[in-house]
Every structure is written in C-alpha cells, then in structure tokens.
Amino acid sequence: MANIVNMDRVSKGYASAQLLDEVSLGLDDGDRVGVVGLNGAGKSTLLRLLTGTEEPDSGRVTQRRGLTVGALPQSIDLPPTATVRDVVIGDVWLPAFGAEHEWAGDAGIRAVLGGLGMPGLGLDTEVGPLSGGERRRVALAALLVRPADLLILDEPTNHLDVAGVSWLAAWLTREHRGALVVVTHDRWFLDAVCTATWEVADGSVHAYEGGYAAWTLARAERSRREAVAEERRQNLLRKELAWLRRGAPARTSKPKFRIDAANALIADVPEPRDTVSLHKLATARLGKQVYDLEDVTVAYGERKVLDDATFRVGPGDRIALVGVNGAGKSTLIRLLTGQRQPDSGTVRAGQTVRAGHLSQELDELPRDIRVLEAVEQVARRVRLGDRELSAAQLAELFGFGERxxxxxVGDLSGGERRRLQLLRLLAGEPNVLLLDEPTNDLDTDTLAALEDLLDSWPGTLVVASHDRYLVERVCDTVVALLGDGKLTGLPGGIEQFLTLLPDPTEQGTGTLTATAPKAAADRTGPSAAEVRAGKKELARLERLVNRLETRESELHAQLAEHATDYGKVTELDAHLAEVRAELAAAEEEWLALADQLG
Structure with missing residues (x-):
C-alpha cells in the first residue's frame, strides 16, 4: 500500500503544554486508524496536523500529491442561512470539493441523513435553526457523500444514538474505500471500524495493530513485560481484559497475540462483579422498593413519550435505557428524580432512596474554586463498595493527578469537568445512580476507571446511554423505548434492539416495531440458519485446533527424546512444520469466521 501522509520528527506545543515531541509516523492508503489517549493529550492536534490546517513547531508533515482529504473537526461553523442541500452537495462548507456532484443525488443524501438519525430532514431546511448536534450530523453527511482518499473524523459518534453509531460503522466499513483516521471515545465503534490504533501519550504516538481490544491487550502486555505500571493500573487493565475475554470472541481477532496467550494473562481474574453479593448489599441498603411507575403518561404537545407505561426498579438492578434520540430516555430519568411530573399515573420512590443524578449539563459545577475543594465540598472521605478513599484518592481515580x-474548575476542559461532575456525584455516596449519557467527553481510561468503580458499587443503577460498550459492560438488563409509549425489556440486549429498528434510510421516523427483524437481519449480518451453521463450524475448528496443538506438543517431546538421531530429527521436524502450517490455517479460519459472526 502506498504512503499518503508522512510525519517526520514533528513537534507541537502550546503555552500550557508540549503535546507532541518529535513524532514520526506514516499513513498508508488502506489504513483505518483509531486515535486514543487522555483528554488533553493532543489527539485533536494530531488530526489538525494530518489535515494541514495547523503547522508543526518543528519537523514536517507531507501529503501525497493530489490527495483529497475530508475532515470533521470538533467545532462546525455553518452559515445560518444555508440549506441542508447547500451544505451537503454545495460548496458553502467544503469548497475544496466543489459543488453539485453527480454521485450525491437526493436519494443518496436522504439515505445518509436517515442513517445518521435525521430521516425526515428536508433538503431545503435552513441549518441556522437546527441544534448543534443536527448541524454536526449534516456536516458529517456532507463528508460521507463525497469520495475522499482520506477521512479524518474528530468524535463522529457525538450526538448519534446507538442505531446511528451502528449505521456509521457499517457505512465506513462497506462504502468508504480510502484511509480513515478517527478520534472517538466509543470503544465498540473503534473495534467495529479500525484495524490499527494510535495512542497519544506523553508527547509520543504509539502504534498498535487492531482496534480497542487489541490496544487493551497490547498495553497490558507492555505493562507486564516492562514491570513499570502501578499495581492499581495493572489490576484495572486485567479486569478490562476479563470483560473482553467474556465478550464476543471476534474482539480479539485483529491483534497478533494468540488468544490462548491473552487467556493465560487473565486466567486468574474473577468475573468483573459478584452480582449475587452486590444484590444482597443493595437490598440491605435500599429495602425492597426503589422506584415504581404505574400507568404513567407523559406528552409533549401531541406526541406521547410514555403512554400508560409501567416500570419497576428494584434493589441492585442495573438497567440500561436505549432508544433513538428523542425517544424519552432523559424524560424517564427526570421522572425518577422528581424533576418532571407525569401527566397521569403515579411515580413512587422507596423511603430509603438517596439518588445521585448525572445530567447532560455541566452548569451545576462551581467554576471559581479548585478541583480538590470542589470534591471536598461534597465529602472529604468516601466509601465505595469495600474501599474507603480520601477526596484526593477519588480524584486520582478519575485522572486528576496531584498538580x-x-x-x-473554570480552567478545565469539557472532558475534565465531566470527570469532576462524576466524582462529585459518587462522593455523595448515593444508593441509586441515575446516569444520563455518562460517557460524553470522557476518554477511554476514565471510562475504564468508572466501570471499575461501578463493578463494586452496591446500589441500583439506571443508565441512559448510546455507548454500547458501557451498556454491555456494567448493565444486566436492557429496556428500550421503541416509540410506542411503552417500556420494553430486551433479553437480547443491544443486538435485539438493533433488529427492531426500521430501515433508517426510509422517509419518516415512524414507530419502532417488532415487524422489522428479518429486514434488519438482512441488512446487518448472517441469517439465523447461517449463524447456527457457523457456530457448528466454529466448534469443529476449535476441536481441530486442540488436536493440532496436542500433536505439536507430542512432536516437541519426540524431538527432545531423539535429539542425537539426525535422521529422526529431520523427519520429526518436517512433520512439525506441516502441523504448524495446518494449525495456523485452522486458527486463521476460526478467527475469520468468529469475526464474521460477531
């Protein structure tokens, strides 16, 4: 593959920090790279250097002659009087591409807008009255309908619901033929789309093969081999690996590491949480009643978000709320907190409920005091599960070092303020957590730390989130708002939810129904029969791999036994080469099939 962008000893810094220090790396035309790192590490700066919108302090960035680059920055500035059509196929936002492209016909634009969660948005709609999230999605649509040699996307999953994230991942995998560099905190998306990972840390950029799972495995192995990581950080990574191992096998299909090596690394790691013990503790703290919603109706004008709905939350429940944007997830949480009263029906909370509510707004934080003071305003010492922490120790868990x-607080970035909001919430020691999009603006390390805390947190948890990874990691139950005013339990979790969605490329929003599974299955993956056949084939391949590994061990033993017999050693060595080749082919076939089945 040909090199399209090259960075040679590039350094970049600002008054507050040196972000990149003599970084050298290259990007080939088939690369699909996910960029990860702590908030403020320099991820967005790296993207701006790649696009050429920012110059390095030293070193140089070169692009292949004639390279077409499409970039989605964090801040989008669109002319308020421009229409959706002007932005998507005109030249008001992407003048370098020109206007009125034949490949961007109305049907194609509507398909992309539908996939991004705006199926009813008219092409003649002015962008000025749209929300910030809608304008950002319109700008993303403009990039997707234009062929580019390189797409550089900074947080493209922001303002997308779980269905939109799934659609975007499928579109980039199926339709985009060029290179891709993406910054996102959505770990499921990283694994679904990326084949390589760049970690930005301490002024350097470290490259790894594979998506988020590969990066997690590689980072844990690097820490173990070098023996420099702190014990707390190592334990956190090992817990994350235990979750990855117990998830879909395909998550480990892209790194070079053997699956058995990863399993050996985490063989002694228990399940991420002891559900039975936590449920007992939660019952002791909360009693039998937490929340009961009976025959609740909530309407906004003519639209009923909840229609005679019943919902019960018990002690120790870990419930994820999923649904498209505007389905009513935040409304339901506000009902539980008492911030919103139902139009009819009753909402009852248990007498011992002490709820901690994480909203999507950051205005509640004080701005003129220091971080430690903001935490100590709530509590100086905190008990989380079986751990007692000082305010400073709790802050350290959320990435606030001593300096x-x-x-x-007013000088913190958006991601840092979100972290502070979370740790202040936990410092209050609630027995019920109501989290509305808790992953917004958080980096992957902070998300892992949050999940680690929630593993041992003995209370009730209700999470409204589009972050599929978080939902599958910390929640035991998925409840969907399908647009019919009801709350529907989904034993099949996110996968079941995606099968209930109508085709996003069709006009109109409509109601999500259970009549669409076959069409969704046709669009998103193999049929049920193919899955059953695939699982049988996986089992056969696993048995074959086991037999070949046993044969390989036997041949090694025989080689040791006949080490002085040159003729025998030659014969055994030839057999060993055959077995190794057959074993490698079987493993590759298993990994490819596991990846296909998801």
Missing amino acids: RLWSV
Whole structure:
C-alpha cells in the first residue's frame, strides 16, 4: 500500500503544554486508524496536523500529491442561512470539493441523513435553526457523500444514538474505500471500524495493530513485560481484559497475540462483579422498593413519550435505557428524580432512596474554586463498595493527578469537568445512580476507571446511554423505548434492539416495531440458519485446533527424546512444520469466521 501522509520528527506545543515531541509516523492508503489517549493529550492536534490546517513547531508533515482529504473537526461553523442541500452537495462548507456532484443525488443524501438519525430532514431546511448536534450530523453527511482518499473524523459518534453509531460503522466499513483516521471515545465503534490504533501519550504516538481490544491487550502486555505500571493500573487493565475475554470472541481477532496467550494473562481474574453479593448489599441498603411507575403518561404537545407505561426498579438492578434520540430516555430519568411530573399515573420512590443524578449539563459545577475543594465540598472521605478513599484518592481515580487537583474548575476542559461532575456525584455516596449519557467527553481510561468503580458499587443503577460498550459492560438488563409509549425489556440486549429498528434510510421516523427483524437481519449480518451453521463450524475448528496443538506438543517431546538421531530429527521436524502450517490455517479460519459472526 502506498504512503499518503508522512510525519517526520514533528513537534507541537502550546503555552500550557508540549503535546507532541518529535513524532514520526506514516499513513498508508488502506489504513483505518483509531486515535486514543487522555483528554488533553493532543489527539485533536494530531488530526489538525494530518489535515494541514495547523503547522508543526518543528519537523514536517507531507501529503501525497493530489490527495483529497475530508475532515470533521470538533467545532462546525455553518452559515445560518444555508440549506441542508447547500451544505451537503454545495460548496458553502467544503469548497475544496466543489459543488453539485453527480454521485450525491437526493436519494443518496436522504439515505445518509436517515442513517445518521435525521430521516425526515428536508433538503431545503435552513441549518441556522437546527441544534448543534443536527448541524454536526449534516456536516458529517456532507463528508460521507463525497469520495475522499482520506477521512479524518474528530468524535463522529457525538450526538448519534446507538442505531446511528451502528449505521456509521457499517457505512465506513462497506462504502468508504480510502484511509480513515478517527478520534472517538466509543470503544465498540473503534473495534467495529479500525484495524490499527494510535495512542497519544506523553508527547509520543504509539502504534498498535487492531482496534480497542487489541490496544487493551497490547498495553497490558507492555505493562507486564516492562514491570513499570502501578499495581492499581495493572489490576484495572486485567479486569478490562476479563470483560473482553467474556465478550464476543471476534474482539480479539485483529491483534497478533494468540488468544490462548491473552487467556493465560487473565486466567486468574474473577468475573468483573459478584452480582449475587452486590444484590444482597443493595437490598440491605435500599429495602425492597426503589422506584415504581404505574400507568404513567407523559406528552409533549401531541406526541406521547410514555403512554400508560409501567416500570419497576428494584434493589441492585442495573438497567440500561436505549432508544433513538428523542425517544424519552432523559424524560424517564427526570421522572425518577422528581424533576418532571407525569401527566397521569403515579411515580413512587422507596423511603430509603438517596439518588445521585448525572445530567447532560455541566452548569451545576462551581467554576471559581479548585478541583480538590470542589470534591471536598461534597465529602472529604468516601466509601465505595469495600474501599474507603480520601477526596484526593477519588480524584486520582478519575485522572486528576496531584498538580491538577489545584487547577481552577473554570480552567478545565469539557472532558475534565465531566470527570469532576462524576466524582462529585459518587462522593455523595448515593444508593441509586441515575446516569444520563455518562460517557460524553470522557476518554477511554476514565471510562475504564468508572466501570471499575461501578463493578463494586452496591446500589441500583439506571443508565441512559448510546455507548454500547458501557451498556454491555456494567448493565444486566436492557429496556428500550421503541416509540410506542411503552417500556420494553430486551433479553437480547443491544443486538435485539438493533433488529427492531426500521430501515433508517426510509422517509419518516415512524414507530419502532417488532415487524422489522428479518429486514434488519438482512441488512446487518448472517441469517439465523447461517449463524447456527457457523457456530457448528466454529466448534469443529476449535476441536481441530486442540488436536493440532496436542500433536505439536507430542512432536516437541519426540524431538527432545531423539535429539542425537539426525535422521529422526529431520523427519520429526518436517512433520512439525506441516502441523504448524495446518494449525495456523485452522486458527486463521476460526478467527475469520468468529469475526464474521460477531
């Protein structure tokens, strides 16, 4: 594959920090790279250097002659009087591409807008009155309908619901033929789309093969081999690996590491959480009643978000709320907190409920005091599960080192303020957590730390989130708002939810119904019969791999036994080469099939 962008000893810094220090790396035309790192590490700066919108302090960035680059920055500035058509196929936002492209006909635009969660948006709609999230999705649509040699996307999953994230991942995998560099905190998306990972840390960029799972495995192995990671950080990574191992096998299909090596690394790691013990503790703290919603109706004008709905939340429940944007997830959480009263029906909370509510807004944070003071306003010492932590120790868990503890809250980035909001919430020691999109603006390390805390947190948890990874990691039950005013339990989790969605490329929003599974299955993966056949084939391949590994061990033993017999050694060595080749082919076939089945 040909090199399309090259960075040679590039350094870039600002008054506050040196972000990149003599970084050298290259990007080939088939690369699909996910960029990860802590908030403020320099991920967005790296993207701006790649696009050429920012110059390095030293070193140089070169692009292949004639390279077409489409970039989605974090901030989108669109002319308010421009229409959706002007932005998507005109030249008001992407003048370098020109206007009125034949490949961007109305049907294609509507298909992309539908996939991004705006099926009813008219092409003649002015962008000025649209929300910030809608304008961002229109800008993303403009990039997707234009062929580009390189797409550089900074947080493309922001403002997308779980269905939109799934659609975008499928579109980029199926339709985009060029290179891709993406910054996102959505770990499921990283695994679904990326074949390589760049980690930005301490002024350097470290490259790994594979998506988020590969990066997690590689980072844990690097820490173990070098023996420099702190014990707390190592334990956190091992817990994350235990979750990855117990998830879909295909998550480990892209790194070079053998699956058995990963399993050996985490063989002694228990399940991420002891559900039975936590449920007992939660019952002791909360009693039998947490929340009961009976025959609740909530309407906004003519649209009923909840229609005679019943919902019960018990002690120790870990419930994820899923649904398309505007389905009513935030409304349901506000009902539980008492911020919204139902139009009819009753909402009852248990007498011992002490709820902690994480909203999507950051206005509640004080801005003129320091980080440690903001935490100590709530509590100086905190008990989380079986651990007792000082305010400073809790802040450290959320990425606030000793120097950052004394920063003024108003000077923090959006991601840092989100972290502070979360740790203040936990410092209050609630017995019920109501989290509305808790992953917004959080980096992957902070998300892993949050999940680690929630593993041992003995209370009730209700999470409204589009982050599929978080939902599958910390929740035991998935409840969907399908647009019919009811709350529907989904034993099959997110996968079942996606099968209930109508075709997003069709006009109109409509109601999500259970009549669409076959069409959704046709669009998203193999049929049930193919899955059953695939699982049988996986089992056969696993048995074959086991037999070949046993044969390989036997040949090694025989080689040791006949080490002085040159003729025998030659014969055994030839057999060993055959077995190794057959074993490698069987493993590759297993990994490819596991990846296909998901």
